[in-house]
Amino acid sequence: MAEGIPAAEFVRFADVSVVFGRGAASVQALQAISLSFAKGDFVCIVGPSGCGKTTLMQTLAGFLRPSTGAVSVDGQPIAGPGPDRGVVFQQPALFPWRTVEANAGFGPEMRGIDPAQRRARVETWLARVGLTEFRHRYPYELSGGMQQRLAIVRALVNEPVLLLMDEPFGALDALTREKMQEELHAVWRTSGMTVLFITHSVEEAVYLGTEVVVMSPRPGRIIERIAAPFARKEGDRDIRAIKSSPAFVAMRERILGLIWGMAEG
Amino acid sequence: MRAERPAKAERFWPITLASVAILFALWAGVSVLGLVNPLFLPGPGLLFSSFIDLLFNGYKGYSLPAHIGVSLMRVALGFGSGAIVGTLIGLGMGAMPLFDAFAAPFVEFLRPLPQLAYLVLLIVWFGIGETSKIVLLFLTALPVAAIAARDGVRNVPRERIQAARALGASPGQIFRHVIFFSALPEIFVGARLAIGIVYATLIAAEIIAGSDGIGWLVFDAGRFLRSDYVFVGVLLIGLMGLGLDFGLRTLERRVVHWAGK
Amino acid sequence: MRTGKHFNRRHVLAAGLGFGAGAAVMRSARAAAPPEARVGYFVETKPTMIAKSLGWFADAMNTKIAWSEMGSGAEINTGIAAGGLDFGLAIGSSPVAAGIAQGLGYQLIGMVDNIGPAEEMTVRASANIARPADFIGKKVGTPFGSTSHFRLMGFLAVNHLSQGEVTVLDMSPEQIVAAWKRGDIDAAYVWSPAKAEILADGGKVYETYKELDAAGYVIADLIVVRTAFARRYPDAVAGFLSAYGKALNLYVTDPDKAAAIIGKAAGVSAAVAKANLAEYDFVSLKDQLSADWLGPPGSPGKFAEVLHGTASFLVQQKSIRAAPPLAVFEKAINTTYLAKAVG
Numbered sequence: 099m100a101e102g103i104p105a106a107e108f109v110r111f112a113d114v115s116v117v118f119g120r121g122a123a124s125v126q127a128l129q130a131i132s133l134s135f136a137k138g139d140f141v142c143i144v145g146p147s148g149c150g151k152t153t154l155m156q157t158l159a160g161f162l163r164p165s166t167g168a169v170s171v172d173g174q175p176i177a178g179p180g181p182d183r184g185v186v187f188q189q190p191a192l193f194p195w196r197t198v199e200a201n202a203g204f205g206p207e208m209r210g211i212d213p214a215q216r217r218a219r220v221e222t223w224l225a226r227v228g229l230t231e232f233r234h235r236y237p238y239e240l241s242g243g244m245q246q247r248l249a250i251v252r253a254l255v256n257e258p259v260l261l262l263m264d265e266p267f268g269a270l271d272a273l274t275r276e277k278m279q280e281e282l283h284a285v286w287r288t289s290g291m292t293v294l295f296i297t298h299s300v301e302e303a304v305y306l307g308t309e310v311v312v313m314s315p316r317p318g319r320i321i322e323r324i325a326a327p328f329a330r331k332e333g334d335r336d337i338r339a340i341k342s343s344p345a346f347v348a349m350r351e352r353i354l355g356l357i358w359g360m361a362e363g
Numbered sequence: 364m365r366a367e368r369p370a371k372a373e374r375f376w377p378i379t380l381a382s383v384a385i386l387f388a389l390w391a392g393v394s395v396l397g398l399v400n401p402l403f404l405p406g407p408g409l410l411f412s413s414f415i416d417l418l419f420n421g422y423k424g425y426s427l428p429a430h431i432g433v434s435l436m437r438v439a440l441g442f443g444s445g446a447i448v449g450t451l452i453g454l455g456m457g458a459m460p461l462f463d464a465f466a467a468p469f470v471e472f473l474r475p476l477p478q479l480a481y482l483v484l485l486i487v488w489f490g491i492g493e494t495s496k497i498v499l500l501f502l503t504a505l506p507v508a509a510i511a512a513r514d515g516v517r518n519v520p521r522e523r524i525q526a527a528r529a530l531g532a533s534p535g536q537i538f539r540h541v542i543f544f545s546a547l548p549e550i551f552v553g554a555r556l557a558i559g560i561v562y563a564t565l566i567a568a569e570i571i572a573g574s575d576g577i578g579w580l581v582f583d584a585g586r587f588l589r590s591d592y593v594f595v596g597v598l599l600i601g602l603m604g605l606g607l608d609f610g611l612r613t614l615e616r617r618v619v620h621w622a623g624k
Numbered sequence: 625m626r627t628g629k630h631f632n633r634r635h636v637l638a639a640g641l642g643f644g645a646g647a648a649v650m651r652s653a654r655a656a657a658p659p660e661a662r663v664g665y666f667v668e669t670k671p672t673m674i675a676k677s678l679g680w681f682a683d684a685m686n687t688k689i690a691w692s693e694m695g696s697g698a699e700i701n702t703g704i705a706a707g708g709l710d711f712g713l714a715i716g717s718s719p720v721a722a723g724i725a726q727g728l729g730y731q732l733i734g735m736v737d738n739i740g741p742a743e744e745m746t747v748r749a750s751a752n753i754a755r756p757a758d759f760i761g762k763k764v765g766t767p768f769g770s771t772s773h774f775r776l777m778g779f780l781a782v783n784h785l786s787q788g789e790v791t792v793l794d795m796s797p798e799q800i801v802a803a804w805k806r807g808d809i810d811a812a813y814v815w816s817p818a819k820a821e822i823l824a825d826g827g828k829v830y831e832t833y834k835e836l837d838a839a840g841y842v843i844a845d846l847i848v849v850r851t852a853f854a855r856r857y858p859d860a861v862a863g864f865l866s867a868y869g870k871a872l873n874l875y876v877t878d879p880d881k882a883a884a885i886i887g888k889a890a891g892v893s894a895a896v897a898k899a900n901l902a903e904y905d906f907v908s909l910k911d912q913l914s915a916d917w918l919g920p921p922g923s924p925g926k927f928a929e930v931l932h933g934t935a936s937f938l939v940q941q942k943s944i945r946a947a948p949p950l951a952v953f954e955k956a957i958n959t960t961y962l963a964k965a966v967g
Contacts, residue, residue, distance in 0.1 A: 161525055181531030191522040194621035195544045205530035208540070238624035249526075256530055402705060402726055422942055424787045486802040491765075491793060491809065572765065572793040572803060583794065586698045586769035587722045587943040588705070 107173075108137040108292060109158065109260065114167035116153050116318075126317035127153045130167070133320060135309065137259075140286055140293045140329055142307030144300055146357055150318020151296045155262050158294060159185050171260060181205055184253030188265040190245040192237040198224070198248055199233040205256035216255075223251045227281065243274040250282070254289075261293045268298065279305060280337055283329065300353045304328060305341060312353060314360050322356060324349070405591040410598075413591035422592070423583065425575045431599065434565060434576040437493070438607070441500020441568070442561045446554050448501075449508030453553075454546065456509065457516020458538060466509075474506035478567045491572035499568040504557040511553020515546025548622035551615040558611060562604045577603070657686040658710075658857045661864070664692050664700040665713040669900040670736060670845075672713055673889040674882055675871035684863035684870075698722075698769055700848075704730050710853040711864065714845040716771040721934035722944045723848070724956040731854055731958040732931075734847040734865050734965075735912050739815075742903035743772045743843065745779065745830040746822050747811040748804075753830060756783035759790045762810040765803060768794040769943065771843035774934060776813040777941065778841030779832050816900050817892075842930045849961075858961060865965035869909045875901065876908075909966050913959055921963050924954035931956075 116128040128150045135141050143151045156162035157169050160179040169176045171183065179185075192201050199220055200207075206216040224230045227247040237245055246266060253261060266282075267275045283306055286293055297303050303310045308329050312322045326349065328340055340346055387407075393399050394406025401409060417427045425433075452470065456463040478499055489495035519542050527541045566578035573579035577596055584592035615622070665676065675681050682689045692709065694700050697719030703709035705728045712720075714736040723730060747753040751762065756779075766773045780790060795803060797818035803809045804822045811830070812822060823829065836842075847865070854861045875882035879898065887897035912918050919925025928950060935947035 159525070159529060161528070179525070179528040181529070183529060185526060185529040187522045187526065189520075189522060191520065191526040193523070193527075193541065193544065194624070195547070195619070204527070204532075204540075208527075208530060208532040208536050236621055238621055252526075252530065262529075400705070402728075420942075483798055483802050486799055486808075487806060490806055491763075491795070491799075491803045570794070570796075572795045572799060572808075574792060574794055579794065583768055584943075586696065587719070587938065588698065588701060588726060589943060589945070591945070592942070 106136045107134040108139075108171070109141075109294070110134040110170050111154070111157070112168050112170070114154070114157060114164045114169060116150070116157065116162065117165045128157075128164070129317035129319045131318070131320060133311065133323075135292075137292050138290050140295065140306055140308045141311060142295045142297060142303035142309070142326075143311045143313060144297060144303045144353065144357065145313035145318075146315055146360055148315040148318075149313040150315070151313060152264055153318065154313075155264055155294060155296055158260075159183055159262050181209060181256045182258050183260045183262055184256055184258035186246075186249050186253050186261070186263045186266045188268045190237070190249035192245060192249060192252070194237050197234050197236060198229055198240070201237065201248055202229075202233075202251050202255050204252060209256075219255050219257070220251075223255050226285070227251055241274075243270055243278060246270065246278065247281070250285075254285070259292065261291055263293065263295045265296055265298060267302065275302075276337055280335075282306065283335075286329075300350050300357070301341060304346060304350050304353065305337070310349075310353060312356050321360075324353065402588050402590055405594055409591050410594055414595045417592065417595060422580050423574065430575055430577045430580050431603065434569070434578060435603070437496050437500060437568060437576065438558075438561055438565060441497045442504045442558050444497070445501040445504025445561070446508040446557055449505035449557070450512045450550055450553070452505070453509035453512025453514075453550075454516055454543065456513040457546065458542065463513065470506045470509045473502060474510065478503060478564050482567065482571055486571060495571050496568040496576075499571070500561050500564060503564045504561050507557040507560060508550070508553045511556065512546055512550050515549030515553075516542055518549065519545040548615075548619045551611070551619055551622070555608060555611050555615070558607055559604070562600070562607070565600070656857075658853070658860050659687065660690055661685055661687055661711060661853075661860065662690045662692065662709050663711040663713055664694045664703050664709045664715075667693055667890055668714065669886050669890050669892065669897045670714060670904070671871040671875040671882060671886065671901075671906060672736060672868060673871075673886045674874055675867045677885060677889040678871075680867040680870055681864055684867035685857075685860040686863070687860060696769065701726075701728055704728055704848070704850050707850070710850045712846075712848040715848055717842070717844045717846060717931065718769065718771050718774045718934055718938065720846050720848060721931045721953075722938055724931060724953055725935040725938070725944050725947050729851050730848045730956075731851050732846055732918070732927075732956055733849050733854070733861060733958055733961050734868070734909065735907050735917060735927075736845040736847060736868070738905040738907055739771055739833075739843045739845065740837070740903075740905045741829075741831070741833050742900075742905075743770075743775060743813065743815045743833075744819065745776070745811060745813050745832050746819055746827040747830045748807075748809075749826050749828045751810040753811065756785060759783075759785060759811070761789070763791045763793060763808065764811040764813060765793045765795040765800045765809045766813040767796055767800075771845075772813045772815060774937065775832065775836055775841055775843055777937065778836050778839065779813075782836065782839050782841075816903065817896075820896075820899070840930065840933045842927075844927070844930075854958070854961070858964075862961040862964040865909065865962055869965055872906055872908065875906065909962060913962060913966065918957050918959050918962065921958075921960045924957045928954040928957055 111131050111133045114128055114131040115126070118125045118127055131154060143154065145151055153162065157164050158176065160176050160183070193204065196204065202220045202224060203216050206219065224233055229244060229248060229251065232240060232244065237248065240248065250266070267278050270278060279302060295306060304326050305328055307326045310324045310326050311320055313319065314321045328346060331340070391407050394401065394404060421427060422430060452466055456466050485495040485499055489498050523541060523545060524537060527537045532540065566582055569576040569578035570582050577600055581593055581596035581600065584596060665672065676691065697715040700709060700712035700715045701719050701723040704712060720732060753759060753762065764776065766776050776792065780787065793809065797814055800809070800812045800814050800818050801821050804812060804825060849861055883898035883901060884894040886901065887894040890897060907917060913920050915925045917925050917927050931953040932947065932950045935944065938944045939947045
């Protein structure tokens, strides 16, 4: 970590605004967003459609330059996409002409990382998510859940300091979704990675996040930041037990109330 | 999605077979009953004997395989060069808006131009040898391939490119490893379209100072109502076209096995 | 091709109407005028154009004429075989020989011209072609299926040149001009205006027609009529020929006036028309009845042999499947209408 950067400002959005279009037809997607979080945090962003969640993530990924303000990671301003920030989308966005193995190793291959090291990393991660036996298959031969696991593995093989996920489980069925939540949680817990996670599901956000950021639309801004204790809870990790505990339900309902309030107002 | 389900054409092959059989029966019936002047519709027997005659005695100085061979050579060179150059141009057009603005007028102008309109110009520019024939087929294949490749590049899912960028791929790597492969299914579709059109243009190409080629054979035989040769030639052209399309489809299934899945 | 399509659509309908009308009036119609005559013709500088543009054909036949411009003699053959044409005007002897051999159901009723030197070999002056052997290794362009092609093949046969030694290329007249200008061909066997253009562009005449005419490779432009039409309307057919005779007579007596009319109809200057006309030997109707040409009614002249020879040659060329015996060609020549027209 660079000197002089407070630990709580590992990722920093400083007064970030994004305006699409010009003149009368312009739309303010984000208004003066200031948000920082520490290394190792799992930050979930929730909010109704149009609140700018994805836009916010895109400025951090480097796909989008803020109209005003700045985004930095570890004190370094974002100038464009980079392998230090892995990205996972709702659609797996895999390379269908590459095998599972070759998809997973895409990042290191492009970056010219030594093939032996690349193979080792790919093997480790594929084994971890149970894709080893499918390594010579093609993405279209995998189920939706397995495709999304591969997309996550592809990002992780690059060993990013930050993982950006834009509704990664949004297209999965409920059962697969919960299994993926458990797996992602396990990966985060053991790796200590920093994650920015965008979701529509408040339950998912409360379960996975160390912090839940609630945004409101038109223009997109942060209305509340809520620390969530469940991700770092030790001991029994039974997902159903956690999600049905009174504390969990209370927090979930509180956040849902905030979002419903916006919809009504 | 994962369960292999045969395509419609494969499941309904008996209907395809029946349609061919009905057509054949109609043809044979009409000609056996003498309902049509054989000059207009030669019967199956005459066609077969004419085919054998062409096979053993050739046509106007060249054997039948030589006519077919020279036509295939022209199609291969004209289509091959047109598809490759067209694809390269189309990839450039899709990737570089400036180049697109530069090349689009030529490609769009060339595409609907009737080949017969500029046959004489081709002779003036390229002479009466193989060059003008191949250039005609080249010019026919090029715009089709270019437009398919351009659209292929334009249709690459944005998230696929973003994923590659986030994984650390350089712009050059993204083009070679992501955009090119993403466009490949459409490039193949364009190639199949192009070979169909090139095939239809073969006769036009071979009437440029011709004296060989299966397209010229059909054209020449038609001059004196040698309809038996015309039919044999047309059937051969059709079968060759099916064969080429089948070959291209097989190649397509192997190379872009992921397409449509 | 454009005109072919045009005439197809219109004349399928016309054929139907003609048939209906013919059936209605039955036998009594034998001497009457046809409701319509459908003529396939070429736009060219020949006296036929006088009779066409001044309406003489229609007047002499006492009917209206549907004119269809054709691209080749083969198109006339197809048109008559399909029942969409009644007359073929100035169709080449090669397609006529093919048509008779194929039993297309038409009769040869008259001639327009003996082509003679009008279609001739033109060689590039710089190519040093003086003898038949000089053609070895040279490229010669000609429109396949035409009378010129037939002559050229005759030239090779008479001089024992094979198609391996001389490269014969199938080219339309405008392609010949283009290839000549590029220097891609050394010689061409073709008619004017293509012939005149390449002669003016470093070409010279290499005379073959006398030798070839003597060897039986006579070529001519002819008039044919659909047999069924001629049987029903013999007076109209005779009228058609007399209209042509009248036009030919104008050309013979006043060539300048004729050239002016023809040039206007063909879209060229009177001077060009006059020069083109001078290349052809327009055989008078009376001479056509001599034994040298079509012969008097019931006694076919030498031209039957020309047609038979042409057909035999076309069989060798695989242009047609088989040639019938001479008698079939003799039978296809019917000069009764011609005799009537001459009077």
